[in-house]
Amino acid sequence: MSAVITATGLTKRYKNSLALDGASFQIGAGRIVGLIGPNGAGKTTALKAILGLTTFTGELSVLGLDPRKQRDQLMEQVCFIADVAVLPRWIKVKDAVDFVANVHPRFDRAKCESFLARTKLQPDQKVKQMSKGMIVQLHLALVMAIDARLLILDEPTLGLDILYRKQFYQSLLEDYFDENKTIVVTTHQVEEIEHILTDLMFIRDGKIVLDTDMEALGERFTEVLVGAERAAAARELKPLDERQVFGKSIFLFDNVSRPQLEELGEVRRPSIGDLFVATMKGTYA
Amino acid sequence: MKTFYWLVKREFWENRGGFYRAPLITAIVFLVLNLMAMVVGEVMGRRMGGFHFTGEVDTLSHLDEHGLAVAGAALDVTLYGFTALILAVTAIVVFFYCLGALYDDRRDRSVLFWKSLPVSDTSTVLSKVASAALVAPVIGVVVGVLGGLVLALMATIVATLHGVPLWQFLVEAHPFRVAFNLICLIPLYALWALPTIGWLLLCSAWARSKPFLWAIALPIGAAVVVQWFGLMGIFERSAQWFWVNVPGRLLLSIIPGGWVRYADNLDHLDKQDPGSILNAVGLSYHYSTLASPNVWVGAIAGALMIAGAIWFRRWREDT
Numbered sequence: 324m325s326a327v328i329t330a331t332g333l334t335k336r337y338k339n340s341l342a343l344d345g346a347s348f349q350i351g352a353g354r355i356v357g358l359i360g361p362n363g364a365g366k367t368t369a370l371k372a373i374l375g376l377t378t379f380t381g382e383l384s385v386l387g388l389d390p391r392k393q394r395d396q397l398m399e400q401v402c403f404i405a406d407v408a409v410l411p412r413w414i415k416v417k418d419a420v421d422f423v424a425n426v427h428p429r430f431d432r433a434k435c436e437s438f439l440a441r442t443k444l445q446p447d448q449k450v451k452q453m454s455k456g457m458i459v460q461l462h463l464a465l466v467m468a469i470d471a472r473l474l475i476l477d478e479p480t481l482g483l484d485i486l487y488r489k490q491f492y493q494s495l496l497e498d499y500f501d502e503n504k505t506i507v508v509t510t511h512q513v514e515e516i517e518h519i520l521t522d523l524m525f526i527r528d529g530k531i532v533l534d535t536d537m538e539a540l541g542e543r544f545t546e547v548l549v550g551a552e553r554a555a556a557a558r559e560l561k562p563l564d565e566r567q568v569f570g571k572s573i574f575l576f577d578n579v580s581r582p583q584l585e586e587l588g589e590v591r592r593p594s595i596g597d598l599f600v601a602t603m604k605g606t607y608a
Numbered sequence: 609m610k611t612f613y614w615l616v617k618r619e620f621w622e623n624r625g626g627f628y629r630a631p632l633i634t635a636i637v638f639l640v641l642n643l644m645a646m647v648v649g650e651v652m653g654r655r656m657g658g659f660h661f662t663g664e665v666d667t668l669s670h671l672d673e674h675g676l677a678v679a680g681a682a683l684d685v686t687l688y689g690f691t692a693l694i695l696a697v698t699a700i701v702v703f704f705y706c707l708g709a710l711y712d713d714r715r716d717r718s719v720l721f722w723k724s725l726p727v728s729d730t731s732t733v734l735s736k737v738a739s740a741a742l743v744a745p746v747i748g749v750v751v752g753v754l755g756g757l758v759l760a761l762m763a764t765i766v767a768t769l770h771g772v773p774l775w776q777f778l779v780e781a782h783p784f785r786v787a788f789n790l791i792c793l794i795p796l797y798a799l800w801a802l803p804t805i806g807w808l809l810l811c812s813a814w815a816r817s818k819p820f821l822w823a824i825a826l827p828i829g830a831a832v833v834v835q836w837f838g839l840m841g842i843f844e845r846s847a848q849w850f851w852v853n854v855p856g857r858l859l860l861s862i863i864p865g866g867w868v869r870y871a872d873n874l875d876h877l878d879k880q881d882p883g884s885i886l887n888a889v890g891l892s893y894h895y896s897t898l899a900s901p902n903v904w905v906g907a908i909a910g911a912l913m914i915a916g917a918i919w920f921r922r923w924r925e926d927t
Contacts, residue, residue: 376723377925394922398726411718413622425614426727462721 327352327473327505328373332381335368335529342368343379344529350522352472353502354536357516358509359599360526361606366509369526370477373507374403386472399428402466403475407482408458410450416461417446423465435468438498456487463491467499474499476508480515488512492519513595523595525602533602546593547574547584557587564601575601611727615735616743619709626701627744634697635755638690642759646766680780681883683760687786688886690759691752695864698748702740702801703862704820706808709736710921711819729921733809737914740805741798745864749790757783792891797864799903802910804861810913813920827855857906870900 328350335343342365350356360366371377375390375397383390388397410419416439424432442460450458459479466474480488496519500506510516523540525533535543549557554572558565560583562574575593576584584590593601620627710733713719722732760778767774811823831854834840835847860866871893897903 371925374723378923395726395728398724403720403724405720405724406717409717409720411622411713411721412716415621418618418621422614422618423725426611426725428726466724 325352326350326384327354327386328507329384330369330372330381331383333369333372333379333383334381335365335372335377335379341529343372343381345381346526346529346531348524348531348534350505350507352505354521355500355506355508355519356522356524357513357520357595358507358524358526359513359595360509361603364526364606365529366526367477368529370403370405370475370507370509374401374405374475400471401473401475402469402471403477404459404462404466404479405475405477407479408455410458410462412449412451414450415446416444416448419450419461419465423469427469429470430465431468431470435464438464438467438494456483459483459487459491463494467494472504474504474506476506476510478510479508480510480512488515492516495519513599517595520595525599527603527606540598541592543578544593544598545576545579545581545584546591546597547576547588548572548591549574549588553587560584564597564604612731612735612738615727615731616738619735619739620743623701623705623739626705627698627739627747630701631694631697631748631751634694635690635751638693639755639758639762643762646762650766676777676780677883678881679777680782681881681886683777683781684786684886685882686760687753687756687781687783688790690756691749691786691790692864694752694755695745695748698744699862699864702744703804703808705744706736706740706805706862707812707819707823709740710809710813710917711815714924730918733813733914733918733921736809737805741801742794745794745797746791749787749794753783753787753790756786757781789891793864793894796867796894796897799907800867800897801861803857803906803913804859804910806910806913806917807858809917810920813917813924824859827858831855853902857909861906867894867897867903870897870902872896 326349328348330349331347333343333346334341344365346365346369358366358369368377368379372379372383373385373390375394378391385397386400390397414422420432420435420439424430424435439461442457442464444453444457444461444464450461453461463479480491483491492515495506508516508520520537522536523533524531544563547557548568549572551570551572557572557574560574560576560579563577564575566573571588574587575597581590713722760781764774764778807827808819808823811819811826815822831847831851834850838847840847840850874888874893
């Protein structure tokens with residue numbers, strides 16, 4: 324696995340808080356990585372560091388380049404959608420396409436136009452006349468027409484309705500992603516990206532607290548539905564989390580052998596949402 | 609180079625209203641006002657019994673060469689005057705354009721889109737400098753000269769209606785020469801305006817909010833402090849020197865023609881003859897300003913402030 328991003332001891336201090344606290348991680352080519360964390364955990368700061376939009380200490384190499392010093396070169400290979408609806412309000416669809424086509428060497432105009440043809444966007448429409456969902460459609464069409472090696476998405480679907488959200492991730496998978504591309508995405512709507520991720524990273528208080536690929540995740544974490552009579556036995560195996568549903572208990576285990584757990588009750592794969600809640604317990608307390 | 613062209617084009621798209629429509633509308637309003645004045649004049653003239661030239665027409669059509677030259681020069685002065693009016697509007701537009709150029713997109717967060725493209729912050733800022741110092745004034749000059757020609761045409765038509773065929777004078781005007789001279793002055797203008805453009809862009813790139821207030825308050829505040837405490841005494845200069853050279857140059861150099869106080873003096877001029885005035889205040893007169901260190905020191909300060917604006921554009925975080 325050739326690394327697209329290698330971070331070692333990434334630290335960023337704002338005036339009175341530590342946004343990144345020695346975070347280290349590696350992201351390989353051809354992966355779709357979900358960077359998940361509670362509000363204020365340092366997700367956006369980590370992405371800004373990768374994009375060369377902020378200063379930091381520690382080491383960071385993105386596609387072999389230092390984002391602090393070689394940002395202009397880096398941006399030829401890296402694309403990002405930071406937040407929803409950041410396109411300038413005065414720009415027209417055709418002007419946006421024209422502009423990107425002429426300043427970005429890896430932009431494929433025909434591709435962009437075919438993406439746009441699938442939407443209701445009109446060439447003379449200005450961004451200020453569009454709904455939030457339409458702005459994202461335009462932004463996505465521009466970005467997907469760029470043959471970049473790394474795509475960073477920071478809450479790209481926040482505030483969109485479910486039709487736009489589903490369509491967003493579906494287009495990414497069908498028309499964009501391939502083994503040469505890498506996507507890093509942060510979002511709070513974990514359930515929606517669960518099925519497209521190949522890797523998962525949890526970040527908390529500026530540190531990476533979980534970094535795993537989705538297959539290993541299924542082997543490592545197990546959820547067991549246990550009847551009241553066996554709950555005590557389950558608790559002895561030190562579950563990460565316990566919650567009650569209809570008189571039964573659901574336990575979440577990390578690295579406990581599967582046959583052992585199957586004796587206790589019905590075993591299943593935990594959802595990322597449940598895993599997240601269990602891992603982040605006490606964050607806001 | 610191609611990227612830079614598109615960056616400038618982007619500035620034009622975004623500021624079409626200021627760069628292009630504002631001068632155009634000013635020109636139209638001014639022409640309409642003139643037209644109304646002419647109509648009022650006609651009506652008043654009729655009421656007074658009307659007037660018609662008879663005898664003088666003959667002398668007018670037999671003007672000697674010198675007389676024609678004077679008439680042509682007078683028309684050229686009209687063109688210059690009209691353009692000056694338009695350029696004053698352009699100056700106001702450019703002032704506010706510079707203040708918003710590196711601030712507005714931070715405020716609405718679209719800077720995140722621009723920064724996602726492989727365009728260096730240096731080219732971005734320089735494209736804004738070029739738009740302010742070159743593109744906007746060129747548009748102003750073109751609109752001004754064309755508007756001045758329309759004004760001259762209107763006056764000619766009115767005169768003709770009264771039996772004074774001024775058409776031959778119209779031919780004596782030199783719209784292309786006027787436009788050429790003004791275009792040639794734009795590099796000087798750019799050099800002169802650089803401290804103001806640089807300062808406004810610096811405030812625009814640096815301020816977290818209200819760049820206008822910072823841009824005005826800092827130099828004026830500094831000048832007030834200097835005056836109160838007589839700080840310039842240390843350098844054996846007056847507080848007035850500070851007012852003229854610091855707040856004045858940081859905020860007002862955007863006004864075209866401000867450099868003439870540093871140009872050669874014109875004491876020997878024959879003020880009765882518009883032709884000789886025009887010749888005297890030609891390009892070489894204006895460019896004699898370059899002998900003054902004031903222009904160069906200002907330009908260097910402007911360049912440094914633009915460098916500062918580039919640095920802030922690269923590293924300012926507030927999104």
